[in-house]
Amino acid sequence: MGYVIVLVALFALMWLLLIRPQRRRAAEQAQMQDHLRAGEEILTAGGIHGTIKAIEGDIVHVEIAPGTLVRVDRRAVAAAGSAEELDEVEAKPQDGSEPVSPNES
DSSP states (O other), X not given: OHHHHHHHHHHHHHIIXXXXXXXXXXXXXXXXXXXXXXTOEEEETTSOEEEEEEEETTEEEXXXXXXXXXXXXXXXXXXXXXXXXXXXXXXXXXXXXXXXXGGGO
């Protein structure tokens, strides 16, 4: 009986520390992707910075250089906001550790 209590406690701890935060991040990401609009600066999952020019359903037309438009899927947008916010998102490591400058390696 004691082992069952330990297993339940471990599952509850795993739920609180791993599963719940991941679901919250996924919901926030989906909400951000659903509320994209023309003129907004974005960062794609592939690391391309650009400005949204048009949205047609699940396809987003992004200007990555003057006169250069690319089509990306709405789900490929990793972040949206000002250029400073996007640079901050790109510089932050995904594993939660502190960023390391190139001179410190």
